[in-house]
Amino acid sequence: MQTQSPHPTPTIALTGAEFGWGSTGKLSALIATLRDRSPVPLRFVGIASGLSRSLLSAHGIDRWYDASADDWQAVADVARREDVRAGLVVLEGPAAVALEAAGVPTVFVDSLPFLWTKGDRDALPTDVSVYCAQRCVDLPDECRDVLASITNLRWVEAVTAVPDRVRAADAPAGPVHGRPARRALVSVGGLRSPTLTDWTSYPRLVIPAALRALESLGVQEVHVAGNLPAEYAADTDHSSPMHVTYGPLGHQAFLQRLADTDVLLTSPGLTTLLEAGARATPTVCLPPQNLSQIFNGRFHSRAVGADVRVAWPDRVFSEADVLRDRTTAEEAALRLIYAGIATAADEDAVRTRAEVRDGILAALRRAGSGAGWTALADTVGRNGAAQVADHVLDLALRTATAARG
Numbered sequence: 001m002q003t004q005s006p007h008p009t010p011t012i013a014l015t016g017a018e019f020g021w022g023s024t025g026k027l028s029a030l031i032a033t034l035r036d037r038s039p040v041p042l043r044f045v046g047i048a049s050g051l052s053r054s055l056l057s058a059h060g061i062d063r064w065y066d067a068s069a070d071d072w073q074a075v076a077d078v079a080r081r082e083d084v085r086a087g088l089v090v091l092e093g094p095a096a097v098a099l100e101a102a103g104v105p106t107v108f109v110d111s112l113p114f115l116w117t118k119g120d121r122d123a124l125p126t127d128v129s130v131y132c133a134q135r136c137v138d139l140p141d142e143c144r145d146v147l148a149s150i151t152n153l154r155w156v157e158a159v160t161a162v163p164d165r166v167r168a169a170d171a172p173a174g175p176v177h178g179r180p181a182r183r184a185l186v187s188v189g190g191l192r193s194p195t196l197t198d199w200t201s202y203p204r205l206v207i208p209a210a211l212r213a214l215e216s217l218g219v220q221e222v223h224v225a226g227n228l229p230a231e232y233a234a235d236t237d238h239s240s241p242m243h244v245t246y247g248p249l250g251h252q253a254f255l256q257r258l259a260d261t262d263v264l265l266t267s268p269g270l271t272t273l274l275e276a277g278a279r280a281t282p283t284v285c286l287p288p289q290n291l292s293q294i295f296n297g298r299f300h301s302r303a304v305g306a307d308v309r310v311a312w313p314d315r316v317f318s319e320a321d322v323l324r325d326r327t328t329a330e331e332a333a334l335r336l337i338y339a340g341i342a343t344a345a346d347e348d349a350v351r352t353r354a355e356v357r358d359g360i361l362a363a364l365r366r367a368g369s370g371a372g373w374t375a376l377a378d379t380v381g382r383n384g385a386a387q388v389a390d391h392v393l394d395l396a397l398r399t400a401t402a403a404r405g
Helices: 022-037 072-081 093-101 118-123 141-148 201-216 251-260 270-278 291-304 319-325 330-347 349-367 375-380 384-404
Strands: 011-016 043-047 063-065 084-090 106-110 130-134 153-156 183-187 221-225 243-246 263-266 283-285
Touching (some): 072 093, 084 384, 093 106, 118 330, 183 201, 201 330, 270 283
Parallel strands (some): 011 043, 183 221
């Protein structure tokens, strides 16, 4: 005899990687899309994802559990207690494996398929029920064998929120051609990584450089968004002639800022670049924080047809060296990146900030000549949230129906 579900609606367990806020942006877009496309009400419970909880608070997550994503027993307990019918996991492979082991069919979203080499294969949930890989500008040869080993691979378009409105795609960035930018948004994302010991080194170098560059171009208003160190906790910076505010933004608030800003300066997280591109927001890529952001910045400049990325000075780290080291595994490359940024922040901050400021100014001027700002989103596509949501709903509704007999 089949037992009746204790909940009148299907429950979906979700989790994202504790690695910046890209997972949070995708989860936000996916939750909204799932609610919109589902023929029945849905419940959501979250596992781990501590960095994401405050930013997802507006989405009505029924309950969060502190269970570690790779703790099979703890995940199984959550699945049983909440009668979970499907899992939705963004970039957190161990969580997808744990949910599947608990008998929960799971959709895994991989927005970085271009990143993986043979050294990363064991960390990927290759046998998950549905593995959604986000389309990318280029797929290096090192990735192809890894992706070929995935059992249920489905390619999807960009997993982002669909914009309500889009400005003209060829609008210049503003700081040149007699069109001074009035508003700017600086975004450094979540800044976290499981292997990063001091996540404050990056913003201590890059935020002052970005503000000085914008100030020299006459920008009037700037908001600095992200998971910021304590020194940026104040709402307003009274030391600058610009009106500068600081603080994290929920996903919808961030998208509203994107739509209303004249220029975005962002560490090149892929979700942010795609969401800005979907809204035709002129964008300059700040120096990369990690390995994936090197690829993202290059993909973005190639797609928009303008060199609008800022690289670190070679003495911080050489991108050529990083890309060579990635052939063994991502972790080797990350060690080189993190060590270089930390050393620059501790031993050579003044010179590094000045060089980064000059790089940002040069990139802003190139951006001001115009670019195809929607091109990255056009290349990757814009309907990934709906495509992933349909896979999740198929699993959740099918298992819920089977449980009712």
